[in-house]
Amino acid sequence: EDKVVQSPLSLVVHEGDTVTLNCSYEVTNFRSLLWYKQEKKAPTFLFMLTSSGIEKKSGRLSSILDKKELFSILNITATQTGDSAIYLCAVAGYSTLTFGKGTMLLVSP
Amino acid sequence: NAGVTQTPKFQVLKTGQSMTLQCAQDMNHEYMSWYRQDPGMGLRLIHYSVGAGITDQGEVPNGYNVSRSTTEDFPLRLLSAAPSQTSVYFCASSFRTGDWGTEAFFGQGTRLTVV
Numbered sequence: 001e002d003k004v005v006q007s008p009l010s011l012v013v014h015e016g017d018t019v020t021l022n023c024s025y026e027v028t029n030f031r032s033l034l035w036y037k038q039e040k041k042a043p044t045f046l047f048m049l050t051s052s053g054i055e056k057k058s059g060r061l062s063s064i065l066d067k068k069e070l071f072s073i074l075n076i077t078a079t080q081t082g083d084s085a086i087y088l089c090a091v092a093g094y095s096t097l098t099f100g101k102g103t104m105l106l107v108s109p
Numbered sequence: 110n111a112g113v114t115q116t117p118k119f120q121v122l123k124t125g126q127s128m129t130l131q132c133a134q135d136m137n138h139e140y141m142s143w144y145r146q147d148p149g150m151g152l153r154l155i156h157y158s159v160g161a162g163i164t165d166q167g168e169v170p171n172g173y174n175v176s177r178s179t180t181e182d183f184p185l186r187l188l189s190a191a192p193s194q195t196s197v198y199f200c201a202s203s204f205r206t207g208d209w210g211t212e213a214f215f216g217q218g219t220r221l222t223v224v
Contacts, residue, residue, distance in 0.1 A: 099153070
């Protein structure tokens with residue numbers, strides 16, 4: 001059975017802090033790992049990672065994948081209150097996309 | 110606008126009632142799926158389809174039926190609603206099964222309450 005584990009499950013930080021969110025996985029027929037941000041509605045796409053060691057960046061967010069150790073991290077630098085959300089990690093096998101439980105991030109002013 | 114369209118956005122059912130959640134995409138995506146999201150549980154896969162006429166069960170299929178008669182539509186049926194099915198439901202699609210060159214596209218969700 002495919003499994004995706006995210007940690008921590010929740011996190012409270014102050015504006016300006018840097019945070020690291022973790023995602024480990026056990027998936028047969030691994031194709032890619034995806035990160036999503038979810039506020040009040042549907043998840044919105046952040047990154048897709050397929051190769052180890054190649055960092056993807058978008059503004060203050062970055063992510064990297066380690067296919068040998070089966071994990072990924074999502075970093076957010078200089079956090080802002082608008083970063084408050086649930087961050088979901090998902091791993092794509094051949095025919096399914098399996099999600100972790102998410103990390104709920106709260107950034108206080 | 111292109112994308113995944115889910116209807117309705119909100120629904121209240123009485124225990125034992127039936128209903129169908131609609132999902133349609135106009136991107137010619139091969140792969141479509143239904144998830145439910147409960148607090149602290151992430152998204153859990155209910156059913157998925159890798160093409161018209163083909164469906165399969167996900168992690169939590171009990172109490173739900175699906176069909177895929179066309180590429181565009183993937184309705185989710187609750188035959189006899191139960192309070193345990195109170196949840197937010199998301200439909201998602203992607204271009205090609207097994208080739209996640211594009212991310213999954215999500216509908217806006219249906220908030221279902223069963224009383």
